[in-house]
Amino acid sequence: MESSERSNRQLRRALCYANIERQQATSPSVIVIGAGMAGIAAARALHDASFRVVLLESRDRIGGRVHTDYSFGFPVDLGASWLHGVCKENPLAPLISRLGLPLYRTSGDNSVLYDHDLESYALFDMDGNQVPQELVREIGVAFEKILEETDKVRQEHSEDMPILDAFKIVFERRPDLRLEGLAHKVLQWYLCRMEGWFAADADNISLKSWDQEELLPGGHGLMVRGYIPVINTLAKGLDIHLNHRVTKIVRRYNGVKVTVEDGRSFVADAAIVAVPIGVLKSSRIKFEPRLPEWKEEAIADIGVGIENKIALHFDKVFWPNVEFLGVVADTSYGCSYFLNLHKATSHSVLVYMPAGQLAKDIEKMSDEAAANFAFMQLKKILPEASDPIQYLVSRWGTDENSLGSYTYDAVGKPHDLYERLRVPVDNLFFAGEATSVNYPGSVHGAFSTGTLAAEECRMRVLERYGELDLFQPAMGEETSFSIPLQISRM
């Protein structure tokens, strides 16, 4: 009796293992290209749905434009650092809450400075004089008024135009809104921050689309301990191949073949392309057969801008205890913006953040020259500033793994380009911030596109296998109870 029970148990176990092995051998396979937030989210979802997933990544690290550097001895984000929309509707909220990652709120909803408000700041002119707070607030109101007036220009013109041209029209019509002297310089600083948000200069920002993006409620929260723990958690247990730069993707009716730089190939039932839009634009990945014209057009027409970070680490804090420092100038190109990490993290670091043409120009400098340039901007306002002891410089525009920081709506181009970039072609699926219709240019947008592409891919592949009922999605991250996000402001 005992021995027959044991042999039954052994038989059941053997059958069970045989089933698992058979399932592993026959379960559908997917290659995900790019281990940024979108690619990792897609791979995670498919892996959890029992697909065989291989993730190919060109860099020697995961995370893509989420890049937390630890060389100062503590986390500093050189890519994304804010959770835009601190609310439970944010698709990253459950994971961030579960990990207990603290956030530092830098602004509430609908701020004219996007991820900042004027609660804690100090602006200076080039002679190191602090701009009176009252004037900064007044110009903030004037800036909003000018933007409101540009809406009238938008309604009158069927053709799109750069926001800068709309400003010129407003100033011609409403000379009372024109500003001179210090007030003009502060206005340029507001424009500089707008350019930072879009990673593009005002002569490239679309009048039609600049305010059409959807922002989740709850304001903007800085990830105090860096963004990378979110990526690392999602990536646990995935089959990731670093230093695998994809150069060619061949699609046939029965599968895909993906070739990497050293000539090796990987085959699977389908592939999810989650590389940055800048990389797609550069045509460094050859598609065979070519992608359809509408897809190539979307790739060409989506705007991609540059924003960089130059983190300066000092041995002590010598600057005011505010969230950000600004330098006003005659043009937005000449203005500067420094994020004070000390306020949120207690580390004596200022992060200089240039965008648009200025960011492009700085990328032509060596790291040392770029750090020096940032420090010189600081010296203008704080002449007693001590030299930084360490620095970090990002180069998102020229880095061949990104070729740009994030997307923006280019002048005269329709907003549906993001959707066109997302739509699958045969057994190729597309993910990444530039495929996000609602939240392009963000980490949570990239995450959502990854899970969406995974779901579409799962459905498509299983339809072909006729096994829709076998593989259930296991997007098991969500818990039935919700843990609140830890947000504070000091």
Ligand SMILES: Cc1cc2nc3c(=O)[nH]c(=O)nc-3n(C[C@H](O)[C@H](O)[C@H](O)COP(=O)(O)OP(=O)(O)OC[C@H]3O[C@@H](n4cnc5c(N)ncnc54)[C@H](O)[C@@H]3O)c2cc1C
């Ligand atoms: C300076 C900066 C600040 C930002 N700030 C914020 C912020 O505060 N909040 C926010 O929400 N968003 C922010 N963003 C935007 C956010 O970082 C991105 O939208 C998001 O991380 C993009 O994720 P992704 O997966 O689409 O692309 P990526 O993260 O770029 O991932 C794509 C991956 O593909 C890899 N790859 C490239 N070419 C190949 C190839 N040929 N073969 C294989 N792999 C390849 C890349 O190495 C990369 O790992 C910021 C971005 C930058 C640059």
